[in-house]
Amino acid sequence: MGEASATGPERREDRDPGDGVITTRALTKRYRGGQLAVDGLHLTVPAGSVFGFLGPNGSGKTTTIRMLMGLIEPTSGTAHVLGRPMPRSARAVLPHVGALIEGPALYGFLSGRDNLLRYDSADPTADPRTRRARVAAALDRVGLTAAAGKKAKAYSLGMKQRLGLAAALLQPRRLLVLDEPTNGLDPQGMREIRTLVRELASDGTTVFLSSHLLDEIEQVCSHAAVMAQGRLITQGPVADLAAGARGRLAVTTPDPSDAGRVLKEQGVADVVVAEERVTGEVPERDLAEVNAALVAAGVRVRGFGVERASLEDAFVALTGEGFDVAG
Incomplete structure (x- = not known):
């Protein structure tokens, strides 16, 4: 029963x-x-x-x-x-x-x-x-x-x-x-x-x-x-x-304005400049070439790499909307 x-x-x-x-x-x-x-x-x-x-x-x-x-x-x-x-x-x-x-x-x-x-x-x-x-x-x-x-x-x-x-x-x-x-x-x-x-x-x-x-x-x-x-x-x-969302390219430098300009010239989209850190979408081209372009322009690069995507990145990629990430 x-x-x-x-x-x-x-x-x-x-x-x-x-x-x-x-x-x-x-x-x-x-x-x-x-x-x-x-x-x-x-x-x-x-x-x-x-x-x-x-x-x-x-x-x-x-x-x-x-x-x-x-x-x-x-x-x-x-x-x-x-x-x-x-x-x-x-x-x-x-x-x-x-x-x-x-x-x-x-x-x-x-x-x-x-x-x-x-x-x-x-x-x-x-x-x-x-x-x-x-x-x-x-x-x-x-x-x-x-x-x-x-x-x-x-x-x-x-x-x-x-x-x-x-x-x-x-x-x-x-x-x-x-x-x-x-x-x-x-x-x-x-x-x-x-x-x-x-x-x-x-x-x-x-x-x-x-x-x-x-x-x-x-x-x-x-x-x-x-x-x-x-x-x-x-x-x-x-x-x-x-993991379903792409990570972001991140550059640590004391020359953020110059770095942002060079990244845009190298085809990096959604460039965000914040103090000594510049981020943007990962471009299709070889990242070594992007790094070389930064150095050739006189940008002092202290850190360069692709950061793992966060859940926030995944949400924005899926919905195209912003989100309350901190409360």
Whole structure:
């Protein structure tokens, strides 16, 4: 017999034949008025990966996550989480999933600790005998032990994000879904959350992390997908996505203006001059000839080479659009 769920029994044919922790096929969400928020999404999240779900604000990331978690119904297409269809199997799936979506919902009049105790007591799979110990461990893991007794309404935005993450970590999870988890955090807090994500992944948890920060995805994720205007642009290992874009020629010199002029004469496009560093698109001609031209023009070349393409380079190459790379 299939497992019962909030939306009916699961059928054998509903099982996902793939091996992804998350898979979607032609997943689509159209809101009233015709707004197409997610358009035919085909997504595969490998087990054990830290998967970055990348796109500008308004690209469809949160809508997709809400469909994956069974919070809203898709207009068409399918979504499977842990091999089961959503939202049909939400009751069976969600106990194995920790999630922080659009910021945590907190009781402002309760302390941080009491909020977590309330969250845990609402989980029918949670053992009440270990509740306080698990809450204490979750608070410690996100750096909130000292503020555990403070009312949540007095928490900063970053502290609320940490508390929401602690709620997602109250029990071991097969999958952790985080929607913009570093929102509101200072640089130190962002580094701590990135370290925590890496630790969770090393323990075997698959982490699905949405963000509009390219550097965040590049630093912490093994795989990524790029969304724009509700459509999937590309997906795969982060290293492969970056490798798909051409690197940039970079020249280090105390004569940047002269270097920029010579590079343009040598057919280098998109030349950018910044203090003692000049970059541009890699030309078709022999780079040794370009270097020789710089030296012949009296440019003091202290560094010359092609830099590896970044995820930002890949995004711009794929979409032709700029992006928020630092937040």
